[in-house]
Amino acid sequence: MSTEEKYVAGAYLVVFGFVLVYFLIMALKLARLEREVGELTELARKRVDG
Amino acid sequence: MSTSFRNNRVALAALLAAVLVPAAIAVVFFYAPVDEDGLNQKIFYFHVPIALTAYACFGWGAWKGLVHLWKGKPGADLESYVAIHLGVIFGAMTLITGSLWAKFRWGHWWLWSERQLVLFLVLFLFYSAYFMLRYSVEAGPQRANLCAVYSLFGVVLIPISFLAIRLANQYIHPIAFNRHGPQMAGSQFLTFCVCLAAMLALFAALYQFELAGKRLDARLRELRELLA
Numbered sequence: 139m140s141t142e143e144k145y146v147a148g149a150y151l152v153v154f155g156f157v158l159v160y161f162l163i164m165a166l167k168l169a170r171l172e173r174e175v176g177e178l179t180e181l182a183r184k185r186v187d188g
Numbered sequence: 189m190s191t192s193f194r195n196n197r198v199a200l201a202a203l204l205a206a207v208l209v210p211a212a213i214a215v216v217f218f219y220a221p222v223d224e225d226g227l228n229q230k231i232f233y234f235h236v237p238i239a240l241t242a243y244a245c246f247g248w249g250a251w252k253g254l255v256h257l258w259k260g261k262p263g264a265d266l267e268s269y270v271a272i273h274l275g276v277i278f279g280a281m282t283l284i285t286g287s288l289w290a291k292f293r294w295g296h297w298w299l300w301s302e303r304q305l306v307l308f309l310v311l312f313l314f315y316s317a318y319f320m321l322r323y324s325v326e327a328g329p330q331r332a333n334l335c336a337v338y339s340l341f342g343v344v345l346i347p348i349s350f351l352a353i354r355l356a357n358q359y360i361h362p363i364a365f366n367r368h369g370p371q372m373a374g375s376q377f378l379t380f381c382v383c384l385a386a387m388l389a390l391f392a393a394l395y396q397f398e399l400a401g402k403r404l405d406a407r408l409r410e411l412r413e414l415l416a
Contacts, residue, residue: 145292
């Protein structure tokens with residue numbers, strides 16, 4: 139790969155790297171939200187049963 | 189606005205981005221001609237649309253800030269925050285891709301003598317500081333008002349940054365567009381337009397996605413308080 143090709147590839151990888159890291163962070167956040175929904179469902183069930 | 193309508197917006201924005209972003213890459217590498225400057229010119233097709241999208245993010249964030257102050261619309265503060273957050277991300281991508289291109293083309297990672305570069309950096313740092321302001325104040329109406337005013341101040345920097353190149357006597361940063369129109373071949377301009385549409389679609393998708401996540405977070409917090 140020539141130097142020029144490396145710089146072009148590097149620039150495009152930066153863009154997609156940012157987007158992929160963003161999606162990773164959002165995926166982790168979604169997992170946390172799902173866990174919270176589970177906990178709240180448990181709490182609500184206890185309330186109803188209690 | 190119902191949750192199902194909002195969910196459709198997220199899906200629609202994601203679909204648009206999923207179609208346009210690969211199309212943009214295909215057009216850049218298989219349709220756009222290799223410029224006389226060489227292969228490195230291909231960076232232009234993402235660097236400039238990302239910069240313009242960053243401006244659009246900050247402008248949208250400022251607009252939502254204005255809506256919050258003017259109409260007191262619930263949720264406008266959150267929308268402003270998300271837009272500015274994405275603006276900072278797109279701004280960082282602009283600076284990094286621009287530096288990579290500049291290093292190859294002109295042998296410099298950065299030039300402090302270039303007004304357009306410095307003004308974009310100032311704009312980026314201004315909006316990065318937005319988060320310091322936001323998280324130094326307790327959540328509530330005062331924070332929302334302060335952040336809205338701050339986002340509006342920053343928007344003044346956008347046209348100054350855009351027009352900076354006109355104020356410079358000497359420049360290295362190329363002018364792709366001037367009062368005579370785009371300074372490029374038709375195929376290059378079409379490629380640029382596709383890439384710009386792709387970046388704006390990506391912003392729209394990420395914006396809707398992040399907003400949905402934050403709204404869900406807020407609703408869960410409210411539910412937890414009710415159940416506690």
